[in-house]
Amino acid sequence: MRTQGYTQLKMFQKSDEFFNSLGLIPMPEEFWAKSLIVKPKDREVVCHATAWDFCNGKDLRIKQCTEVNMRDFITVHHEMGHIQYYLQYKDLPHIYREGANPGFHEAVGDTLALSVQTPKHLKEIGLLDQATQIDDYETSINFLMAIALKKVASLPFAYIIDKYRWAIFDGSVDPSQYNSYWWKLRKEYQGIKPPVERSEENFDPGTIYHVASHVDCSRYFAAIIIQFQFHRSLCKEVDQ
Known part of the structure; x- marks a missing residue:
């Protein structure tokens, strides 16, 4: 670029x-x-x-x-x-x-973005070398894996952000556990742990825009699923 x-x-x-x-x-x-x-x-x-x-x-x-x-x-x-x-x-x-719901609106944007990052489109607009093979099996699998790593891995993350926020709102988590509870959720649902030791002196979830700015993340959870339904329907229309 x-x-x-x-x-x-x-x-x-x-x-x-x-x-x-x-x-x-x-x-x-x-x-x-x-x-x-x-x-x-x-x-x-x-x-x-x-x-x-x-x-x-x-x-x-x-x-x-x-x-x-x-x-x-x-x-x-x-x-x-x-x-x-x-x-x-x-x-x-x-x-x-x-939108019909907040996730619907996000899914519309993501559906259009899905087609932009395909090897075929990037080659058409000159951002992939013209000699690059785009129709072979390896390219397709690599592209689909890259999408899966981005989209599927986002599902538990979007889920725990709102699970965390609402646990704070309903008072089920004591302020003395705000950071430890965050990492408990990340380990339980994402299977990850912090790279260095954390304590309640830290407030790691506060670094996330959607936590600090009070933006619900259930919309992104729904959008990840809906966008592929939209995309599938569009592909069927093109094939007709």
């Missing part, structure tokens, strides 16, 4: 081109004028990527401290997926301008 002169803006433009190629709605002028896609140097901002609908049908923005790498390239498409969803229901009454 860097060799080809990718910038943060070009990453978003490539994403817009991808959506346009699917027959979806181009980003409005307000999106390009008002989105924050590069971390500002003159002030502190929350860099966690988010998409925003200002509910007038045209002022739609993304806030992301984008870096030129593959991880953020996928995130760009995910956030643009949210914006595309906003655009699709912008003319409906306000009460209908939401």
